[in-house]
Amino acid sequence: MDASNILLWPTPKSFHVNGGSNTVARVFVQEALDPHRRDLEHAEAYRVALQNEKAVLTARTEDGLRCARATWAQLASYDQLPDLVIEDAPLFTHRGVMLDISRDRVPTMASLLCLVDQLASWKINHIQLYVEHTLAYRGHEDAWRAASPLTLDELSELDRYGAERGVALTANQNCLGHFERWLRHPRYAPLGERDQGMVTQEGHYLAPNTLCATDPAALDLIHDLISQQWPCCSGAYANIGCDEPYDLGLGRSREACEKRGKAAVFSDYVSAVASLSRKYGKRPQFWCDPQPNENQNLPEDLVALIWGYEAGQDFSSRADAHRAAGREVWVAPGTSCWKSTTGRTWNRRGNLDRAAREADAPGFLCTVWGDQGHRQPWPVTLMGLADAAQAAWHGPGFYDNRAAGRYAFGDEALGDWLAELGDVDAEICRGETPLLDGSPSPGQQVWNQTALWHDMNIPFLEREGVGDVDAWRMVKARLESLRNRLPASVDPVVKAECVYAVDTADWTADRAIMRRLKSTREQRLDLSSRMAGIIAEHRRQWLLRARYGGLEDSAAHWVRLITHD
Numbered sequence: 001m002d003a004s005n006i007l008l009w010p011t012p013k014s015f016h017v018n019g020g021s022n023t024v025a026r027v028f029v030q031e032a033l034d035p036h037r038r039d040l041e042h043a044e045a046y047r048v049a050l051q052n053e054k055a056v057l058t059a060r061t062e063d064g065l066r067c068a069r070a071t072w073a074q075l076a077s078y079d080q081l082p083d084l085v086i087e088d089a090p091l092f093t094h095r096g097v098m099l100d101i102s103r104d105r106v107p108t109m110a111s112l113l114c115l116v117d118q119l120a121s122w123k124i125n126h127i128q129l130y131v132e133h134t135l136a137y138r139g140h141e142d143a144w145r146a147a148s149p150l151t152l153d154e155l156s157e158l159d160r161y162g163a164e165r166g167v168a169l170t171a172n173q174n175c176l177g178h179f180e181r182w183l184r185h186p187r188y189a190p191l192g193e194r195d196q197g198m199v200t201q202e203g204h205y206l207a208p209n210t211l212c213a214t215d216p217a218a219l220d221l222i223h224d225l226i227s228q229q230w231p232c233c234s235g236a237y238a239n240i241g242c243d244e245p246y247d248l249g250l251g252r253s254r255e256a257c258e259k260r261g262k263a264a265v266f267s268d269y270v271s272a273v274a275s276l277s278r279k280y281g282k283r284p285q286f287w288c289d290p291q292p293n294e295n296q297n298l299p300e301d302l303v304a305l306i307w308g309y310e311a312g313q314d315f316s317s318r319a320d321a322h323r324a325a326g327r328e329v330w331v332a333p334g335t336s337c338w339k340s341t342t343g344r345t346w347n348r349r350g351n352l353d354r355a356a357r358e359a360d361a362p363g364f365l366c367t368v369w370g371d372q373g374h375r376q377p378w379p380v381t382l383m384g385l386a387d388a389a390q391a392a393w394h395g396p397g398f399y400d401n402r403a404a405g406r407y408a409f410g411d412e413a414l415g416d417w418l419a420e421l422g423d424v425d426a427e428i429c430r431g432e433t434p435l436l437d438g439s440p441s442p443g444q445q446v447w448n449q450t451a452l453w454h455d456m457n458i459p460f461l462e463r464e465g466v467g468d469v470d471a472w473r474m475v476k477a478r479l480e481s482l483r484n485r486l487p488a489s490v491d492p493v494v495k496a497e498c499v500y501a502v503d504t505a506d507w508t509a510d511r512a513i514m515r516r517l518k519s520t521r522e523q524r525l526d527l528s529s530r531m532a533g534i535i536a537e538h539r540r541q542w543l544l545r546a547r548y549g550g551l552e553d554s555a556a557h558w559v560r561l562i563t564h565d
Contacts, residue, residue: 007403008074010393012088020083022053024076031065032058045089066166067123094363095392096126097385102134103370104550106148111545112158120165122389128172128239133181137228143182148549155232163234171233174241175222175273180209191218194251210247213269214256223276230280238277242270243287263295274302288318300326307332309448311350316358330363331355335384338369339449341504343380345422352388353396364392373554377497378545382408383418409494413487424478425451428467456508460515460565469516476509500537528562
């Protein structure tokens with residue numbers, strides 16, 4: 001057996017096989033903690049040496065030994081191993097995952113604890129739960145009552161569980177924008193920048209979503225939330241959000257923004273929230289938007305999270321600007337799983353690679369969002385997290401589908417299957433097929449979603465959309481092929497989720513084809529009937545991993561497709 005036949009995830013930096021043969025069940029494992037090892041410079045660097053049925057795990061810190069144990073646990077899944085030496089260290093010191101629990105889907109505690117175990121096995125050492133309104137804050141029941149929120153005791157339990165496994169839980173509460181779930185309630189509406197929604201240039205309605213940055217009462221609310229959540233999380237950082245404050249300067253703070261500048265008003269507010277975080281011993285982080293809102297007055301100790309989710313995303317310019325101001329920078333790419341049921345493999349890996357390659361940063365925080373009802377199946381999300389663990393530890397440019405499948409699902413073939421599923425409409429997304437009118441495509445056609453998702457949300461009778469009939473028939477043929485090749489050995493729950501992924505994508509491809517051709521009323525009724533079955537399956541699967549709270553809002557997105565068609 002050579003090194004290429006031994007799958008490990010994330011891939012070690014150095015892996016040498018020296019012949020020999022070891023029966024794993026007979027191997028004696030010895031741990032060696034040596035703080036003076038000069039060849040293990042990074043705190044999490046480690047060495048694993050196996051020979052003559054003795055494995056020696058060496059590191060200079062407990063964190064390094066934890067990483068060595070994770071690698072040995074994967075090696076121990078084989079019956080026989082050759083003599084080998086692995087020497088390894090991470091690219092990023094902080095390797096994190098942020099899971100959105102505010103866009104309807106709040107996981108059960110069993111799901112969260114299972115996720116921590118999974119992440120720890122991949123040497124992820126940082127986790128955040130993105131919170132808007134789904135934490136059971138005392139005195140704010142009207143904001144979270146219908147959401148089946150995580151309780152503060154559950155958050156503390158998750159913190160302890162993660163800490164025992166080397167995964168630090170970081171506090172997370174969006175503190176300015178994305179506050180629409182609060183501002184819809186009469187009690188909190190007066191704290192908003194605006195008392196009415198607005199319509200974007202694209203014709204989308206945006207409900208009031210931003211706290212008034214000049215209202216001391218808004219800051220009092222944030223202080224209350226911070227005082228309750230921050231002590232439950234032992235991680236050294238706290239994410240205060242503050243991204244996409246769409247309403248800022250358009251309502252109650254207009255005069256201040258016109259007089260002092262919108263960037264100054266934003267920076268003063270963020271600085272005030274950061275100061276509150278420091279009172280609880282946390283170093284604050286904030287989302288640095290691609291079109292930054294801030295000015296030079298932000299505090300130096302604020303960590304800039306440079307986020308962006310496309311394969312061509314520029315991380316370096318924002319990172320350079322914040323580093324020049326003396327600020328710590330983390331990169332925050334995504335899994336490309338949201339606004340899809342299939343994922344976007346090509347985009348995800350391009351996005352992860354660019355984040356890992358471009359920014360000289362201590363932290364790498366991969367994000368999982370739940371836009372439009374968090375309807376992506378869990379295996380699609382988990383495959384994205386596996387790729388993120390690889391990029392954060394090993395660096396860009398190398399993804400082994402079978403290794404990811406082995407250690408995410410216990411099935412190597414499923415890794416290949418999911419990677420192919422995420423590329424099922426890649427040509428249309430990338431614009432490599434002609435547009436409906438036959439004109440050549442100018443480049444990437446679809447952003448922050450799959451082509452399937454994009455087309456699904458176009459009204460049935462409208463003719464716009466990317467990809468012609470032949471392109472969509474090709475997508476449908478690929479989906480049918482994937483359906484027939486789903487590995488039979490997959491766990492039944494995971495298998496049902498994968499079938500759901502194909503069923504929803506197949507429904508959408510049929511709808512895309514029908515939109516481009518003449519269709520009968522009977523065909524459209526049949527399409528709606530199929531969606532009724534998809535909704536039922538969505539509900540069934542949701543309750544296996546998540547709490548009930550947001551299910552009706554999530555399912556309503558599917559129902560609207562039938563209503564509008």
